[in-house]
Structure formats: C-alpha cells, structure tokens
Amino acid sequence: MVTRLLLVRHGETDLNAHHQFQGQMDMPLNDHGRMQAQALHPLLVAEPIAAVYVSDLQRAEETRALVLAGRDIATITDQRLRELNFGAWEGLTYDDIQAQDAAALAAWEADMLNHAPPRGETLAQFAARVQAVVAGIRAQYADGETVLIVAHGGVLQLILCAALNLPPTAYWQFQVKPASLAEVVFYDAGAILNRLNVR
Template sequence: MTSGAVDLAGTRLIIWRHGNTDWNAGNRFQGQLDIPLNELGRAQAQSAAAVLAELHPDAIVTSDLQRAAHTAAALAERTGLTAHRDARLRERHFGAWEGLTREEIQERSPAGFEAWRLGQPLVADGIERAEDLLKRAHEGLVAAAERAPGGTVVVATHGGTARWAIAAMLGWPEEVIAGIGVLGNCHWSELRFYPRTGWRLTAHNRFA
C-alpha cells in the first residue's frame, strides 16, 4: 500500500518498539496510558540507538507517548535529528483493559481476552476497532516515509501498533496479524519500498 503521491522507491522504514517499562515487566496492558521507560528501558534505548545510528537515518518519527518519544530521543541525540511526534503511531486504545494484567483481563473478560489472543475482532470494553487502528497506523507510517523519500526513516512506536502497521503497509488481511511475532522491547523491523512490488518486509524483530 502506498500514498500514491510521493515516489518512495528505495525508502527504508525501521519500525522500532520502545524500551521496557515497569508495566511491560508486569504484563500490564498500557494502551494509550502514558507510562515512562524504566531504567532497563532507558539502557535498551541507548544500546539500540547506537546500532540504529550506524544506519544513518534521514528522519525520525515517534508516537507522542513518552515511552516511545524518550526511546526516539536517544537516537535523536546521537544523530542530531529532530524526532517528530505523531499521535497516529500511538498504541491501540484498550479501553477498560488499560492498567490491568493479562490475568485480570482473562478473569473479567474471558471471551474478549481469548478473541484478542487469537487475533479476532474485539468490539467490547471500549477497545479501539481494528479497522481504525489499521487506518491510522498506515497513515502514520506513510507520512513518516514521505519525510525522506528514498532514505531511511526510523519510527518509534509500540508493540501492538507495529504489528498492525506492518500488516497495513504490506496489504495483509487482518486474519494474519496474530501470526506476526510481537517485537521485543527496543527491537525493530524493516520495510523497504520497491517500485515493482511496493513495500516488502526485509527484517523482523532485530536488536543488533
């Protein structure tokens, strides 16, 4: 999928998950709650930034939530680039699930939790609709790519949004998203744009 407005031939997108937080460590759903990086997460961001800086990025774009923005800041400091914030790259809004552990959600909403685990549609508890997440994630990544057509753009985002964004860019159906491995904290995936085939996934869940 492309925007159709800009020649993106040769563009490389690095989709980078934020560093660890205390809620990650506790298997607690963060969603769009603005949870900070913990000490481990800050160290992960610095380590990953040292590697990503060697890719000579031309632009950095980040979710406006602090765990992603502070991860992106580590790379911005090394490269001298500005990390541009885009709320479309936020994590999925999980409604009443935000702040709960997986065990608590499974106890309170077993059917909903099982549907989420299997990648099936969720329509309860105020959770953001899959089609809305796909749309905004796609728009956010295309806008990021258009900041440096033909160059390398690093996008700091969230584990769930990264999976949906990758699927949206590749035109994959919603049903396959559950089969995409979740990025580890501060790991990244790579998409490249080829004129004849469009976006292709060329690396997944890398750290070094």
C-alpha cells in the same frame, strides 16, 4: 518510488514486565527499558535517517532520545502512532480480564477487527490510523530516503502486515521485541522485510 523504514519498538516498562495491557497509558521506561534503548544506539548511529516519526507517549519519546543520542534529526510527534486503545482493560493482565470481563473478552477475541474492548477501539480503527501515517511517509519520502518510526508493538506489527499484504488480523504472527530494530523497504511493486528483532 522507494521508501526505507526503520522500525523501533520502545523499551520495557513496568507494565510490560508484569504482562499488563498497556495500550495508551502513558508509562515511562523502567531502568531495564532505558538500558535496552541505549544498547540499540550503535545500530542507528550511522544510519542516514531523513526524519523521525514518534508516538506522543513518553515511553516512545524516551526511547527515541536514547537511540538517537547526539543526533539532531527532524522529528514529527504523531498521536496516530499510539498503541491500540484497550479502554477499560488498560493496566490489567489477561487473567484479570478473563476473571472480570470474560464475555467482552470472548467477543473481542472472536472479532478484533470490528469489536472493541469496552471504551477502546477496534483493530480496524487502529489499522486505519497507522496506515494513514505510513501512506503519508511514503508519499513524502519516495526517493530512497530512510525514515525512522519509534512506536509500540502493535503499531509496528500492523506496519509489517500492511507491508507484506497481510490483513490486520494477522498482526499477532509478528513478535516485535522491546527496543528492537526492524527494516522494511517499500517499492512500487511491494515491500521487503530485511530485518526483524535486531538488537
């Protein structure tokens, strides 16, 4: 059983540019983000993509449309591919949170796996929904097919952790740049990361 995943993070938004926690806020790409996504198109134009899975947030859908312009590929929109729900912290910078909610921030940083931001979700909950999507893809496309996932930085970091047998708490060890391409091939015995942050 072999499944090849191409992973694309959405292009830049205004919240990305201002280093604000975006989470599940439904923000569009900014002009720079659209240019980033368009620049990725040549890398995907010849890829034999069997299906596309995309987050339902507009920045991911906009990116999908731009990187696959001119191609008609079966697309599944899945809410489980949304970014981590940062709850009350969405729209704030790290410094804002530190100033407004230092105790909750410290508790979250001490145990992200089991502790959620106020009105948000834990890393364990986030990882479970992302891993369920990947498990479904691997079960359905196990004969060497290529599947494209267009989603968010945290989602792709968790996919990389799972592929390389790292715990979800290691997600921060992967920097996934906006509008970049990664490639992971899953085999029965494990997975190989072939590319990361290709533009």
